[in-house]
Ligand SMILES: Nc1ncnc2c1ncn2[C@@H]1O[C@H](COP(=O)(O)OP(=O)(O)O)[C@@H](O)[C@H]1O
Ligand SMILES: CC(=O)OP(=O)(O)O
């Protein structure tokens with residue numbers, strides 16, 4: 385499938401051509417039209433890896449979009465099968481990408497007043513693509529979708545009820561970028577994103593910070609519009625809402641003039657006369673006081689958000705820099721990180737000064753011993769959009785029901801006696817991170833398992849304590865230990881084999897060793913939506929391409945506050961070629977209730 389992607393930003397147009405073949409993606413064309421609105425814009429092209437630059441006459445985003453079909457004609461990519469569009473504002477309606485039709489266009493148009501610098505460019509892309517490639521599927525991918533499930537405490541403005549009922553709330557933008565760079569950073573750190581508390585700083589012409597916990601956005605610095613938050617190229621970011629009345633009464637500005645100035649004449653441009661950080665840094669270096677102050681304000685605001693989001697998540701594991709400024713300005717990264725030592729964040733200034741992102745490198749720039757890891761990565765909104773387009777077009781048109789799949793690595797649940805024996809009488813485990821299921825956590829402490837054939841070190845302990853110790857491993861782990869545990873539902877431990885648990889204060893032999901039967905946790909609302917009941921056994925299709933497989937007899941467990949998620953073990957995940965996040969498709973629409981299996 386060949387996908388063309390349009391990404392109309394506030395100051396640039398980016399577009400790309402991707403050849404998608406299963407999981408293999410070829411980025412055929414990568415194009416950026418920059419410096420729009422000046423006498424000549426610059427077109428940067430990377431075609432099959434070869435780079436070129438040229439000046440083009442494009443007065444604005446719309447003119448640049450109109451030139452795309454002409455530019456594409458120069459190359460022999462072959463027919464375009466589908467077109468993806470970055471749309472900044474999707475409001476409450478779009479939690480996921482949408483196939484573009486008239487109602488979708490009308491919804492994007494209706495949201496234009498909330499993203500006046502962005503949605504018009506997105507709509508122009510849609511219009512031109514429809515005219516140029518009539519009949520080809522077009523898909524909108526929204527900046528706001530990633531943040532849509534942010535908790536109400538983060539999305540609600542403390543304003544009169546009538547305003548909130550009229551739709552006033554925070555949304556957050558750059559979601560495609562935040563999601564991509566957080567995944568990228570986790571991958572580079574060799575961790576599962578779900579296990580990390582991440583703050584991502586997208587510092588481009590528009591800029592926003594995002595707090596990511598358990599793999600999902602929980603807060604972001606942009607609000608109902610892309611004006612709130614950080615200092616940007618031409619946008620103010622946070623201001624006191626009290627200034628509106630002042631500007632109106634004392635300076636005679638109406639709402640439109642104020643809004644226009646906050647979008648287009650503020651930020652770096654308002655502070656220095658230029659919106660471009662490169663120019664601001666050059667001016668500052670030659671002694672320009674306004675540029676120096678602008679840089680300080682920019683870094684200070686960003687640093688405050690890092691502190692705030694670390695507090696929101698109860699700590700920070702990784703800070704990620706991306707966007708033109710985040711990727712390229714070592715000086716700005718250093719300023720932002722200065723003073724974050726209290727969080728355990730220490731930058732290696734040497735590494736920070738030599739960041740090289742060629743060949744999609746994702747360097748870490750924290751100092752040795754820093755508790756917080758600091759990562760720089762390029763963003764790839766167009767690539768993410770191409771993936772979303774391909775996933776949406778491949779999804780079964782019958783509205784298949786899916787559940788997120790989580791991989792359970794080996795772990796133990798301990799009872800109090802076991803904790804006393806392994807860690808010392810009266811010891812209490814310290815939670816190091818929350819799990820997705822409410823009230824469940826992973827402990828800082830680890831232990832070892834030992835069997836007749838071998839030993840497994842560094843095994844995770846999950847809390848809270850249970851009435852009876854249960855040890856969950858994979859079949860492969862069983863071979864490493866030299867014990868063959870049965871496949872069991874959690875809690876059904878009678879007659880299970882004994883394994884030795886080894887902690888810092890002692891060792892015990894405990895039964896309760898099982899291979900956890902795959903299962904789906906869900907809550908009553910999701911169960912109703914998915915057509916599931918407690919105790920059902922369902923078939924779930926997981927994995928992609930030639931490793932896809934069907935997991936039969938997956939037990940459904942409904943409880944009031946459960947987070948809907950399917951749990952499989954590492955052997956199952958490996959068999960299906962799943963790494964990190966995945967979705968499983970429920971195959972059996974009418975699940976059958978299985979009588980309890982004999983123990
Ligand atoms: N080497 C650099 N040093 C400092 N700033 C840079 C550098 N390269 C690019 N930038 C800044 O990045 C910003 C543009 O970021 P980018 O992500 O390309 O924008 P957009 O939001 O339009 O996608 C501009 O402020 C530009 O000055
Ligand atoms: C939403 C937003 O600010 O986007 P951009 O950075 O492309 O201006």
Ligand SMILES: [Mg+2]
Pocket residue numbers: 393588589590
């Ligand atoms: Mg951008």
